[in-house]
Amino acid sequence: MSPVFEVANLKRSFGGLVVTNDVSLSMAPGDRVALIGPNGAGKTTFVNLVTGNLPPSSGEVRLGGETVTRVDAIGRVRRGLVRSFQVTRLFQDMTPAEHVGLAVLQRDGRAGRLFGRFLNMTEVMAEVSELLEKLGLAELAYRKVREIAYGQQRLLEIAVALALKPKVLLLDEPAAGVPQSDTGRIEQALADLPPDLAVLMIEHDMDLVFRFAKRVIVLAAGTIIFDGLPADVTKDARVREAYLGNYANASHVA
Amino acid sequence: MTLAVNNQSIPSRPRGGSFRRDLIGVAVIAVFAAAGYILFPDNLALLTRILAVALLVLALDLVTGYCGVATLGHAALFGSGAYAAGILSAHYGINDPLLMTLGGIVAGAVAGLLCAVVMLRAHGLPQLVLSIALIYLFHELANKASSWTGGSDGLSGIMPDPVFGVYEFDLFGHTAYFFGVALLLIAFVLLRLVVRSPFGMLCRGIKEDPLRIRAMGASPNAALAKMYVISGAVAGTGGALSAISTQVVALDALSFTQSAEALVMLVLGGTGSLFGALAGTLIFMLFEDYVSAANPFHWLTMVGVLLIAVVLFAPKGIYGTAAAYFTRRGEANR
Ligand SMILES: Nc1ncnc2c1ncn2[C@@H]1O[C@H](COP(=O)(O)OP(=O)(O)OP(=O)(O)O)[C@@H](O)[C@H]1O
Ligand SMILES: [Mg+2]
Numbered sequence: 179m180s181p182v183f184e185v186a187n188l189k190r191s192f193g194g195l196v197v198t199n200d201v202s203l204s205m206a207p208g209d210r211v212a213l214i215g216p217n218g219a220g221k222t223t224f225v226n227l228v229t230g231n232l233p234p235s236s237g238e239v240r241l242g243g244e245t246v247t248r249v250d251a252i253g254r255v256r257r258g259l260v261r262s263f264q265v266t267r268l269f270q271d272m273t274p275a276e277h278v279g280l281a282v283l284q285r286d287g288r289a290g291r292l293f294g295r296f297l298n299m300t301e302v303m304a305e306v307s308e309l310l311e312k313l314g315l316a317e318l319a320y321r322k323v324r325e326i327a328y329g330q331q332r333l334l335e336i337a338v339a340l341a342l343k344p345k346v347l348l349l350d351e352p353a354a355g356v357p358q359s360d361t362g363r364i365e366q367a368l369a370d371l372p373p374d375l376a377v378l379m380i381e382h383d384m385d386l387v388f389r390f391a392k393r394v395i396v397l398a399a400g401t402i403i404f405d406g407l408p409a410d411v412t413k414d415a416r417v418r419e420a421y422l423g424n425y426a427n428a429s430h431v432a
Numbered sequence: 433m434t435l436a437v438n439n440q441s442i443p444s445r446p447r448g449g450s451f452r453r454d455l456i457g458v459a460v461i462a463v464f465a466a467a468g469y470i471l472f473p474d475n476l477a478l479l480t481r482i483l484a485v486a487l488l489v490l491a492l493d494l495v496t497g498y499c500g501v502a503t504l505g506h507a508a509l510f511g512s513g514a515y516a517a518g519i520l521s522a523h524y525g526i527n528d529p530l531l532m533t534l535g536g537i538v539a540g541a542v543a544g545l546l547c548a549v550v551m552l553r554a555h556g557l558p559q560l561v562l563s564i565a566l567i568y569l570f571h572e573l574a575n576k577a578s579s580w581t582g583g584s585d586g587l588s589g590i591m592p593d594p595v596f597g598v599y600e601f602d603l604f605g606h607t608a609y610f611f612g613v614a615l616l617l618i619a620f621v622l623l624r625l626v627v628r629s630p631f632g633m634l635c636r637g638i639k640e641d642p643l644r645i646r647a648m649g650a651s652p653n654a655a656l657a658k659m660y661v662i663s664g665a666v667a668g669t670g671g672a673l674s675a676i677s678t679q680v681v682a683l684d685a686l687s688f689t690q691s692a693e694a695l696v697m698l699v700l701g702g703t704g705s706l707f708g709a710l711a712g713t714l715i716f717m718l719f720e721d722y723v724s725a726a727n728p729f730h731w732l733t734m735v736g737v738l739l740i741a742v743v744l745f746a747p748k749g750i751y752g753t754a755a756a757y758f759t760r761r762g763e764a765n766r
Contacts, residue, residue, distance in 0.1 A: 229647075255649035267644040269637050276633055283630045284650045290658065291630045295450075342649060 180243070182207050182376050183259070183346040188237030190227055197223045198234070199400035205346065205376045212391035212408075213380045216420060220400040221380045222264055225348050229261050230254045242345065258345030262335045264354055264380075268323045274334050275319040278306045281341035309337045313367055329360035336367050347371070349379040353386060365389065396420065454624050457707065458617060464714070465613040476605035478721055480677045483612035486713040487619060487670025488690075489697045490706060491540075491663040496695070497703035498627060499659050500639035502560055504691050505547065505567035509664040511686030512536075512543035513671025515574060515581055518681040522589040523580065529592045529601075529611065533672040540668015541661045543570070548660035552653045564688065571686045587681040601676070608677035615673055619666055623706055626662065635659055696735075700742055702749025711751035 181204040190198040197220040226232035230251035279296040283289040396404035398420035516539030517532040594600040642652040701712020724731040746753035
């Protein structure tokens with residue numbers, strides 16, 4: 179299948195520190211890729227670069243064959259490249275229904291409408307309730323975000339991303355900060371992502387990675403040191419070495 | 433892979449309220465307007481001035497309260513409306529008050545767009561400084577273009593025709609007052625629609641986290657510029673009302689002082705609520721009128737003390753704090 183998302187020779191440094199060093203990868207619709215790597219490896223920076231939130235020093239980003247390196251972050255979202263954040267960024271005073279409603283309206287180019295309430299727009303509400311139900315947030319639809327648990331906020335991040343109907347979804351540690359007991363719901367949500375969506379997930383929880391991904395990319399010090407099947411990643415000498423510096427023993431990866 | 437059993441469906445949304453609150457809002461404004469008319473028949477000029485400034489403070493609330501853009505130059509929009517309405521009458525003989533108001537609306541909106549183009553290039557403190565620079569420039573422009581604006585002598589020769597050709601602007605200010613009340617009611621109802629609309633929701637999001645809004649594919653600056661234009665139309669209406677009712681336009685209409693006072697009124701009443709903007713204007717201007725008459729030497733001291741008290745002890749503003757208190761009591765009693 180032709181790639182929906184391509185990154186070629188992406189580079190970025192902060193001062194003297196090279197954080198993204200000649201990163202290239204390509205994804206097809208339906209891909210389930212996990213991007214892993216020690217803390218500070220440059221994973222979030224990679225997401226910021228490809229989404230247009232940070233200008234690269236050099237390199238190219240292509241979406242559905244179109245080069246978008248010079249398209250701004252908003253333009254990339256509109257072309258179907260959507261991300262979630264490592265630390266949730268939600269509107270504390272707004273409800274889950276409003277979050278998803280706003281995303282749906284924005285996607286349809288109606289977020290600038292000066293009259294009417296989305297609560298009274300049946301098609302919008304149909305989509306809002308479908309998404310919230312799917313993610314188990316229906317009960318909380320009209321609570322303020324500040325009143326709901328962090329795990330549920332993480333699910334809402336995913337709901338907002340899905341409401342934008344992305345072609346490529348970049349999830350930056352979707353389970354970070356969620357107690358182990360609650361990660362099941364998130365894993366379920368990941369399993370239920372639309373089959374034709376290309377998903378790249380950054381994650382530290384290796385159990386989650388192995389259950390989710392069909393392909394694993396390992397980033398260390400800004401360089402891709404492994405790109406292959408999950409089964410092979412723990413056998414790779416360079417990966418073990420990269421992790422040894424950070425974890426007490428490599429069995430963490432195994 | 434199937435979804436976990438999911439029989440729950442989204443509960444019906446909490447109903448009612450918004451339309452009822454619109455009606456209550458309109459009723460409250462009407463009652464206050466009637467009470468003012470009955471209680472202070474000799475002071476309609478002051479009441480009309482309060483209406484005009486209330487439109488400015490509402491306009492400011494749109495960008496500051498709803499979008500989080502702090503500005504000390506919002507009178508630029510108000511003053512543009514006032515001069516446009518005044519110039520239409522004084523220089524072009526267009527004396528129909530409705531056309532003059534329309535002129536004020538358009539000029540306010542254009543000034544709003546202009547200010548947005550400059551201000552939205554910066555954030556935070558630099559943005560605030562830009563707003564001050566803008567109001568100085570507007571003020572200076574009006575001062576220098578004296579053949580149009582009358583400069584520091586003010587613009588005179590404004591002679592509005594009767595409203596609908598029937599209701600003459602009388603010496604006692606009855607017509608001006610009712611004209612003002614009508615404009616405020618219309619603006620209030622339209623703004624209630626706007627702040628509840630998808631666009632209003634978008635602006636609340638921008639206020640909290642513009643980067644998040646960008647990640648949803650919306651442009652914060654485009655939305656803010658649009659809100660500035662709407663705000664300009666509202667402030668321009670206030671300016672036009674002021675020109676029509678007083679039949680002069682002074683440079684004060686375009687001043688830093690007027691801008692800063694509007695911000696003080698907004699903070700006093702409570703940002704992010706249309707009622708807060710109205711309450712703040714009413715309280716400040718009545719306070720100003722009566723305290724300055726009673727004690728002309730200390731009125732600013734008292735305003736200062738009141739403001740400090742509000743900011744420290746009721747940071748949501750007088751209306752905002754009262755509303756929060758009653759909401760809490762209402763919930764406790766349920
Ligand atoms: N704006 C910035 N200025 C300077 N250095 C930065 C900046 N952003 C990130 N860095 C540095 O770049 C490196 C990579 O950071 P990044 O956040 O991409 O890592 P990460 O792989 O996402 O780590 P984690 O697993 O902890 O989330 C770090 O050393 C970080 O300190
Ligand atoms: Mg990170």
